Amino acid sequence: MTILPSSAAITRAAMADLPTKFGQFQIVVYLDAEQKEQVALTCGALAGPEPVLARLHSECLTGDIFGSHRCDCGEQLAAALSAIQQAGRGVLLYLRQEGRGIGLVNKIRAYALQQQGLDTVDANRALGLPDDMRDYGIAAAILRDLGIESVRLLTNNPAKIASLEQYGIIVRERVPLQAPANAYSAPYLLTKQLRMGHLLDGRML
Ligand SMILES: Nc1nc2c(ncn2[C@@H]2O[C@H](COP(=O)(O)OP(=O)(O)OP(=O)(O)O)[C@@H](O)[C@H]2O)c(=O)[nH]1
Numbered sequence: 705m706t707i708l709p710s711s712a713a714i715t716r717a718a719m720a721d722l723p724t725k726f727g728q729f730q731i732v733v734y735l736d737a738e739q740k741e742q743v744a745l746t747c748g749a750l751a752g753p754e755p756v757l758a759r760l761h762s763e764c765l766t767g768d769i770f771g772s773h774r775c776d777c778g779e780q781l782a783a784a785l786s787a788i789q790q791a792g793r794g795v796l797l798y799l800r801q802e803g804r805g806i807g808l809v810n811k812i813r814a815y816a817l818q819q820q821g822l823d824t825v826d827a828n829r830a831l832g833l834p835d836d837m838r839d840y841g842i843a844a845a846i847l848r849d850l851g852i853e854s855v856r857l858l859t860n861n862p863a864k865i866a867s868l869e870q871y872g873i874i875v876r877e878r879v880p881l882q883a884p885a886n887a888y889s890a891p892y893l894l895t896k897q898l899r900m901g902h903l904l905d906g907r908m909l
Pocket residue numbers: 760761762763764765774775776777780801802803804805806810811814815824828858859860861864881896902
């Protein structure tokens with residue numbers, strides 16, 4: 705495997721304690737090269753060779769903030785924060801890659817197409833956009849800044865593991881993070897399972 709240089713320029717801009725309904729975190733805010741605010745929520749002492757329980761969470765305004773049933777993001781976010789607190793040591797990166805990197809306007813355009821019957825992959829393609837535009841160079845740079853060399857990654861997405869490893873972070877273990885499907889999210893989760901290679905247990909529909 706070729707290790708890509710994780711040259712993403714990030715600056716540690718601010719840091720404070722953040723008590724939450726899940727437990728005590730520290731929030732660290734970074735600025736990336738585009739001056740976008742990227743966030744790490746940390747729990748416990750992270751530096752060193754011992755693998756750290758980690759979640760790389762891509763921004764989903766509709767799921768994370770509004771409780772949308774179209775996707776599993778909000779539930780995954782809550783489950784990841786709980787799991788990190790339970791472990792007593794871990795990190796959640798909140799990455800500003802809305803809509804798998806296509807942004808909110810395009811994601812909502814893709815939702816409108818999904819309303820007409822396209823699935824999440826074909827909706828992106830109908831807009832002339834890639835299935836997934838995300839890059840994990842910024843995530844790798846933040847993990848490295850926190851002194852993290854290897855992780856136990858909370859994900860169902862093998863592409864996320866491969867991409868992070870390309871930037872030189874060792875993924876020691878995949879920790880599944882599966883939210884229950886509902887009537888709205890089931891077709892979306894089925895597409896992720898069948899067309900995007902997500903490792904989801906059971907039948908979605
Ligand atoms: N383009 C597009 N993006 C979506 C859609 N639904 C959710 N998203 C975005 O997808 C991202 C979350 O990606 P997921 O594929 O659910 O999860 P993942 O992060 O790849 O994989 P996990 O680690 O297993 O959760 C967020 O940025 C969401 O805003 C959709 O229908 N179309």
